Amino acid sequence: MAPEDRGVYLTFYGLAEKPFNATPDPRFLYLSPAHREALAQLLYGVQERKGFIVLTGNAGTGKTTLLHALRQRLDGQTAVSFVVHSTLPFDGILEYVLEDLGIAKGGESRARRLIALNNFLIERERTGQNTVLILDEAQNLAPATLEDIRLLSNFETPTTKLLQILLVGHPELKAKLQLPELAQLTQRIGLRCQIPPLALDETREYIRTRLRIAGAHDLELFTSPAVDRIMEYSGGTPRLINIVCDHCLLFGYVDQERRIGRHIVNRAIEYLEEGTLPQRKVWRLSSLKTRRLARWAVGTLAVALASTVMGLAMRPDTAVLLARSVRHLLVP
Template structure:
């Protein structure tokens, strides 16, 4: 809708985790480097945490792109699956031929697959997204997958990705053994005001915009104030700002438009706009009103005079008739 108006080739603030739009803030850059290091050095368990919408899933997709062809990746994003479901999903994602229906048969098939890849000098990664939703029993069974190892290295690298609640979940006594096996921890923080400004400009540039200052500094300040530096919320607000700006035919997004977008997101209704008339337009309108008023007054006076004249003439005629009558 607004792409041509703002000179964009695609939507810059889509909610999907597209790695092309990944903005590498210092925090994201450090987290990605840690993930790469943990996988390549076969650290076993790796934990990545961050608030909702901070870009964890986008970072994981970037990790998959940066891993060389010697690494197979199974990405399980449905955290409501029981362990058997996770195991079945991972086997299919890794391309392991179906070995049977029982858990024992599936584990044997996975072990054989991992051993063959190790002999070929290849690595294997299992990524579990939204891991804070996994119960203690499922996490403990996931831990047992780390027992696939040789005397010198881990055959399966397991990345647990989740919200800050995941750190609290790993502190419970039942998961002590898993906690002790975590070889690397990383955390993503919300963007600062300066990072958010660069984030918006980066996404505009990737989407083909020639005006990277499309959002004014006061507008960005209001966006950061509302979103708390969470990239997902920044995307939602910015997308609505472009819609409101297009509706108002404004080439630059100012703080007022951001306020309208925030009000819409909070209240669910479009803010009322009062029609504004310029002074140039009000002059002729006022003149027309005056002329119209004078015309009505003149017509009224004319009617009154006509009625008075008719009454006078009628009275005179009646008087003449009285004199002539015998």
């Protein structure tokens, strides 16, 4: 399927933009009860300066999208450094944070960089401003790196934490934080929240929400059996829901079907799982080639029969009968 088909299906379904892009666009955030609670907890933890905050959830459940929504909801008095390169050593993370926050390094040693960061945080606190460090995919951080990050929480006054640190990752992060060498970090966690997969009714509302934001007039574009199948395949994981739904719209457009039924979902899943067009599409392509070949063969035989009639003086009615018989054999 040509890439331009993905753009054409927007017009076919009356959409202003693609509703199921894989990018973490906070405009498309669907707040299930669990997502709403997690966002409220994150806002509370940052605004109340709880220090360490942990957010966990399976891959694709919308953690990064939620973090972008959090950034939008924080007031202008909060500076945010968002670190997504979780395989960096501590010194690399520290350098990234300084650059992200616009802090002059003050020197090449770790001590000088920590002093520069501390001075920045103290000045912001003096003017009533807050600072947040978000570490995404934190389950990949080495225990030694996490311990160094814990030491950043020592930047504090007698009454408040100068730096709020969000550790965000897969459920494995919770297991890593139970390591004996990270006991001091675990004791400093002021708030924990998690995001579970969507339930069936939430999956239905998730799809409707994204369609509405994308400009759809028909929010029942996906039938109930189709949503059931999407839920069955995705397990309620938003990322997988997006991928399946995007392919469904493409297949629906190719078939010129205004509603996405379960059969289209099955074909989209088959395509995703096998990496090849579903059998129905292959059959259509083969049938088309067969029909073209048959028409070519009939034309060729017609010419040959005409030559036979002329050359052997065959009676015309006999020739017509023979041609019809050949055509019947080649084209059912």
